[in-house]
Amino acid sequence: MSENKAGQPEEIQELSEILRIRREKLNNLREEGRDPFQKTRFERTAWSEEIKRAYDEFAEKTVSVAGRIMSKRGMGKAIFCHIKDDRGQIQLYIRSDAVSEQEFKDFRKYDIGDIIGVTGYVFKTKTEEISVHVEAVELLSKSLRPLPEKFHGMTNTELKYRQRYLDLIMSDESRRNFEIRSRFISHVRRYLDERGYMEVETPVLNTIAGGAAARPFITHHNTLDIDMYLRIATELPLKRLIVGGIERVYEIGRIFRNEGMDTRHNPEFTSIELYEAYTDFHGMMDIAEGLLSSAAREILGTYEVEWMGNTIDLSPGWKRMTMVEAVREYVGIDFDAISDDAEAVAAAKAKGVELAEAAEKTWGNALYACFDQRVEEHLIQPTFITMYPVEVSPLTKRSPMDPRLTERFEFFINASEMGNAYSELNDPIDQRRRFEAQLAQRERGDDETEMLDEDFLTAMEYGMPPTGGMGIGIDRAVMLLTGSSSIRDVILFPTMKPENY
Numbered sequence: 449m450s451e452n453k454a455g456q457p458e459e460i461q462e463l464s465e466i467l468r469i470r471r472e473k474l475n476n477l478r479e480e481g482r483d484p485f486q487k488t489r490f491e492r493t494a495w496s497e498e499i500k501r502a503y504d505e506f507a508e509k510t511v512s513v514a515g516r517i518m519s520k521r522g523m524g525k526a527i528f529c530h531i532k533d534d535r536g537q538i539q540l541y542i543r544s545d546a547v548s549e550q551e552f553k554d555f556r557k558y559d560i561g562d563i564i565g566v567t568g569y570v571f572k573t574k575t576e577e578i579s580v581h582v583e584a585v586e587l588l589s590k591s592l593r594p595l596p597e598k599f600h601g602m603t604n605t606e607l608k609y610r611q612r613y614l615d616l617i618m619s620d621e622s623r624r625n626f627e628i629r630s631r632f633i634s635h636v637r638r639y640l641d642e643r644g645y646m647e648v649e650t651p652v653l654n655t656i657a658g659g660a661a662a663r664p665f666i667t668h669h670n671t672l673d674i675d676m677y678l679r680i681a682t683e684l685p686l687k688r689l690i691v692g693g694i695e696r697v698y699e700i701g702r703i704f705r706n707e708g709m710d711t712r713h714n715p716e717f718t719s720i721e722l723y724e725a726y727t728d729f730h731g732m733m734d735i736a737e738g739l740l741s742s743a744a745r746e747i748l749g750t751y752e753v754e755w756m757g758n759t760i761d762l763s764p765g766w767k768r769m770t771m772v773e774a775v776r777e778y779v780g781i782d783f784d785a786i787s788d789d790a791e792a793v794a795a796a797k798a799k800g801v802e803l804a805e806a807a808e809k810t811w812g813n814a815l816y817a818c819f820d821q822r823v824e825e826h827l828i829q830p831t832f833i834t835m836y837p838v839e840v841s842p843l844t845k846r847s848p849m850d851p852r853l854t855e856r857f858e859f860f861i862n863a864s865e866m867g868n869a870y871s872e873l874n875d876p877i878d879q880r881r882r883f884e885a886q887l888a889q890r891e892r893g894d895d896e897t898e899m900l901d902e903d904f905l906t907a908m909e910y911g912m913p914p915t916g917g918m919g920i921g922i923d924r925a926v927m928l929l930t931g932s933s934s935i936r937d938v939i940l941f942p943t944m945k946p947e948n949y
Contacts, residue, residue, distance in 0.1 A: 466594050473557060474590045484587040490514050490565040496531070496538035499570055500578050506570040513538065513580060514565040514588065516617065517558060518595075527555060528579075531564065532617070539579040540566055551585050561591030609936050610944055625930045625938055628747055632926055633700060635743045636720055643735075645696040645722060650685035652678060652702065658901045659683030659843070662705040665715075678704035682721045683843065683917065684904045687872065690723050690915050691907045698722035700922065711934040712864060715943045718922040723872070727916040728845075729855045732869035733832055736859055736918060737766050740830075740866075740925065747929060754931050755862050758828050766830040766859070771819050774833055778823045783815045806892045812837025812852055827860035842882040844870040861928060869918035876908035 477483060494511040515531035515538075522528050525544040530537050544552045546568075558564065568582040596618055608615035608622070615622045637647065655674065657664035659681030669676050682699045689697050700720045709715065724731060744751055744762045751763040772783045779799055786792045792814035793803065801821050807813045816837050827833070835847060836856040844854035855871035873879050883900040890899075926938040936942040 463594075467592065470559060470590070470592045470594075473559070474592065477587070477590070484590050487586070487588050490586075490588055492565070495535045496533050497536035499538060499580075500536070503570070503572075503578050508569055508571065510567065510569050510583075511580060512565065512567045515563065516591075517560055517562050517564060520558070520560060531566075539573070539577050540568075540582050541571075541573065541579050542582045542585065546581065546583055547585060554587065555585055558587065559591055559594070561593070561595045562587060563589040563591070606944075609942050610947070612940055622937070625926070625932060626940060628930050629922075629926045629938055631747050632743055632929060633922065635746060636700065636739065636922075639739050639742065640696075640698050640722060643696070645698050645724075646694055648686070648689065648694070648697055648699055649701070650679075650682050650699055652704075654679055656899045656901050658899055658904065660705075661840075663707055665704050665706045680705050681919070682719070683919070684901055686721055686723050687912065687915070687917070688904065688907045690725055690872075691910055691912045695725040695913075696723070709943065711936075712924065712927075714923065714935050714939055717935070717939070719919050720922060721917070721919045723915055723917040725913040725915050728871040728914065729834070729857055729869050729916055732916045732918040733768070733857060733859075736832075736867050736869065736920065737764055737830070739920070740928075743925075744929060753928060755928050756931075756933050758862055760861055760928065761829060766832060768832040768834060770835040771815060771833055771837075771853075772835065774823050774827075775815060775818045778826050779818045781818060783811065783818075786811065789814075806889055808839065808889075810837075810839055812839040816840050824860060824865070825863045828862055830859060830861050832857045832859045838882075839885075841870065842886050843873055843879070845873045845875075846878070864924055864927075866924055866928070867918060867920035869916065872912070872915040872917045874908065874912040874915060876905055879908055880905055 474484075490512070492512050492514050494506065494513055496513065496515065499506045499511065499513070513531065513533065515533035518530045518532045518537060520527065520529040527542045529540050529542070531540060542552065542555055547555070565586050565588050566580060566582045567584040568580045571579060571581050573579055596614065608619070616626075641647070653667070653669070653676045655676055657677040657680050659679075660683065662680040664677040664680050666675055666677055668674070680703060682701055682703070686697055686699060698720060700718065702716055703719050704716050706715060707713065722735070741751060741762045741764050744753060751761060753760050753762065769777075776782050776784075779801075781795050781799060783792065786795060789810045792811040793809045796803065796814040796818050799818065799822065801814075801818050803809060803813055803817050807817075816839070819833070823833075834855075834857040835850075835853040836844070836858075838844070838846060838852060838854050841854040841856045844856045847853040847855055856869065858865050858868045860866060873882070883905070887900055923935050923938055926932070927935060930938060932938050
């Protein structure tokens, strides 16, 4: 980058000059008593896409439209420009003999990025572009900074996450992602509401971090003078409501986990957790499959989606495998033929699989380590993996067929875990033992294990019916539906390290 005589990079000097000129334009308007920021209202009667979609209804009719100037061209007595509103873009045609002398003079000085309101009639130009022939125009907000060049757009990936407002102005793709996100969340609510579920809200601040194996964020409550945790799951409060007699319940909410960040993880994210009395994990599988399949069909118009290089088929009828079956197929170890802990650990090690240092050297932990390290990468098409070891499922009902396993599933798409569900453990005595085992593991150095929640155990002692429960990550589901490769592309304001930190 070359420098000027004052030692400033030329690009910075050019930007400074643009900022100075735009502020001068604003000051001139203010001195004339025409401050655009004093405008409080504009009566819009139509939107861009509405006009273009139903041109025959709008042709030759007067409309009022408003939006941001995205392009501007023309000299002399006629100027063309495009404005962008909430639903798209439309062309404006401004002639000196169709508006007042002052309006035309002002319009020639307007900048890309300024927000204007116009009134005029709808017509087609000689090139058949649907446009508004302007008869009145006013400046509603002055843009004091230039937009990125249209050709280059937001090429700085980090900048588009820090300045999402600019990304949304410049990128129709980003706008589409968040429209799909909004539609998906609406679909989730409608799908569950139609099946008799009640939506509730539970606390974000808790004295115990429970419901998941995760490291929490810690804060301090000044009035109570106690440390509190931002929730890592909504599971335990929702199951208290099942005990209380709300038999179908769900919450869509923000979850906070003080863990790593990558293309699939953000420290705060959105999940849907739902619980239904008198069903089990098979019922939850039906809901998971129906929810995502119907969302794709309704929002995208197809069951097939392209996601990170693979064509994913979300048609109903997803594959279902036990974890033992999956490890047998993809790792080559038959854990059904192994009953001894030492033999299971040795078999895993022989395949290059290592157990976590803090984990007990058991059959169940060896099975899970094999799956976690060697199987997930193969699960491209939607697949339910069922029957998880009890060691990694402290809140799940044991299998009546094999007490080493639990009635739990996770479902995977494109090697990504998309959701987790259980036949919920409702035996308070067994639950206490599992909490105590988690505490012992925490004492061995695993700070992501469950804490013991005495009030939750008390609730269970009053009696919880057989229950199916499930959690689905909203962000990953939206990544799937939008074909996004990074979770930051589907979270409006992802967590970022402060600039110059």
